[in-house]
Amino acid sequence: MNLESYRMYLIAVRGGLTDEKSRDLQRFIRHHEGFILMVTRTGPIVALDEAKSTLVSNHPLVEFMGPVELNPRGFAARQLESIFAANLGKQVELVYDGEDSALSS
């Protein structure tokens, strides 16, 4: 899996986030090889292939979607990083095939 073109996006869900909307959107993102890094009251923070960002931003549940970055000097950057890593760890599997290890979702 090539992660070079993956970027982090913040999604604001149309009409407020509910459990059902959150699940639907998360399924859609996972279906398009994206990863859920964190879920906020506005919507999920996801890692997604840049090429598929338009596809997700056109989803009827998506009101707004913008690329974001983690500022390492932020007040809770380390904690956010840990949350992202923990959630990512639940969605990927590290496959060891001899010399190189590869990510598979």
Place this chain on the structure above:
Amino acid sequence: MGLGATVGADLLAVPFPKMVFDLASAIAKGQTALDRASLGTLRVLANTEFDYVPEITEVISEGPKETVGGVEVTGVDVTVRPTRAIPLTLLQAGLTPSFYQFTESVIEVKMSISSKVSTQSEFEFGVEATASAGFLFASGSVSSHVDFRTSNTYSYSAEGSSLLRTTLKPVPPPARMMPRFITVNTLVQPPQITTSE
């Protein structure tokens, strides 16, 4: 008009200034749209709060002792005490919007001009002589013809293609768009002030 002049005129006909203007105009519009989108993200980040728990204290204390299979096991109690949750915006926490900038733009114009002139000439010359003689008279005639045919073929073609290429790169957020966080810690004396960008 000579061939060279035609080629020169065709090269001059390339609307280069218009192409540059159109590209620059498109880049300016694109940059504005990108900046607007980034500012929209900034707004969402600044309005999205979450409960940040800075510390969780785990207190391990001796619990009631149990006996398992005749062996006395020391019981342990773990009390988890999270500190008071602080409402924090995603922006305060450390998420920032990505800003993009057009760093390089290239206009490439390719022209292929070809011209071909071919001349074909045909020349034919013929002489015909007839003679006859009788008892009282004799006659003779000579006729000749010259055919000259010439044709000129002139072909000219000009083909052009243009390529516009721009590079978009993520850049750090403009300093004036991002708020500066000033933290005043009044728990220590004198109060400690830290500033983060």
